Amino acid sequence: MDQEKNNLPSQKHIWLIQIVFAVAVAAMLFLGYIPTVSAVLLFFVLVVNSAAFALLLSGFRKGLNFYNTETEQKSKKIEEFDQITRQLVKRELEVAHANQRLAELDVAKSDFVSVAAHQLRTPLTGIKWSYTALLDPETGPLTAEQKEIAENGLASISNTLDLINDLLNVAHIEEGKMKFEIKRQSIFPVFKKAVEGFRLIADEKKITLAVKIPDESGFPDVDIDAEKMELAITNLLDNAVKYTPNGGRIDFSISQEQGLVRMVVQDSGIGIPKDQKNRLFSKFFRADNATAVQTSGTGLGLYMVKKIIDRHGGKIVVDSTEGKGTAFVITIPEISAKKGE
């Protein structure tokens, strides 16, 4: 730091003052105003004081210089901090703007999915209803060949509509918009409804659908969203029926132990290859042997089931042997920590 800047006297000034004093003392001595001893003593004190003062001044100046340097560095830092703050505010505004744009796009995407689903469903419904009308006995008899063609057409259309529905459900889950109304209630009507929906198709395939349930009166109510739980059980039963050959067996059981409700769907179907079990609950995944025996299927069912069970605070595990069968085990707590969500 320059001396001019801190306005302190330089050492040159001090020595000049000292010389002036020395000359003054010498003059007083020469003129006889003071005795020689006093003059020497005075001169000595003056020299020592000047040196001490110079040293003190030098230290003080160094301190002042250090203080000034520190102040300047702090000023620079404050300036840098201000600059960073301005940049942060700018970035924050940019992020807020980008978020707003993303929210707008999200709404647009959601609307697009809804409109696209509606536009696809409408003509497909027309085709589905046409096949239904053709197969209606009151429309008139069909030959066996005509009946088979109409039934295949109806099955294809129904699969396509299921795919659209699954895609919409998955989009809904991923957007976090699927509402879960978890309430304390009996789980019996839920699985009874789900199982009854598969009686007919199981009979057609000559599959034994065995249901093992405990006494309903002694079974506690459970925290569930009935509609979503039915969707989960339906998906598991649908897979079981789909991948179990004619004449096979499906067991559905429910039990309760230590605050947990356990549901098992076990089939004697084609099973899952060992190396593909860990991907089973991934979106759009279908095991190799599944695609070989069944062309229909979206690979979204088990993904949805897992999401639904997760939202109930439960777990789903799979035990399977390829060629022998598969068991899905769902465990959910009787009292959910996610109640009311």
Next chain:
Amino acid sequence: MEQNQTGEKTILIVEDDTFMGSLLERKFKQKNFQILRAMNVDEARKFIESGPVSLILLDIILPGTDGITFLKELKLNPQFKDIPVIITSNLGKEEEIEKGIAEGATDYIVKAHTTPGEIVEKVEKILGI
């Protein structure tokens, strides 16, 4: 017995898709219901003002006034507020279904997930036939 019960019941189908409207009409007529068909809300208004209607099957996306607006209008009118309305639409999002029910629809059917026969069964159940 069934003929006598259903023959007295008039169902108003508000559906702009003529093909699906005709398939519904066909199925209801097999069960001896009286059928009125409207392509839009203006035609539907004329039908309900000209004679008794037992139940309305109402699509949402219609040319001109939409089905939900017509449903609100019906529920605000003391003369028509008690007519059961079943929404039959291919809009099937949870919030769309909730909105329909909240506006006073007796039921909400996603057409793609059902058949005309199942719709007839549901109508019979609601009308206590």
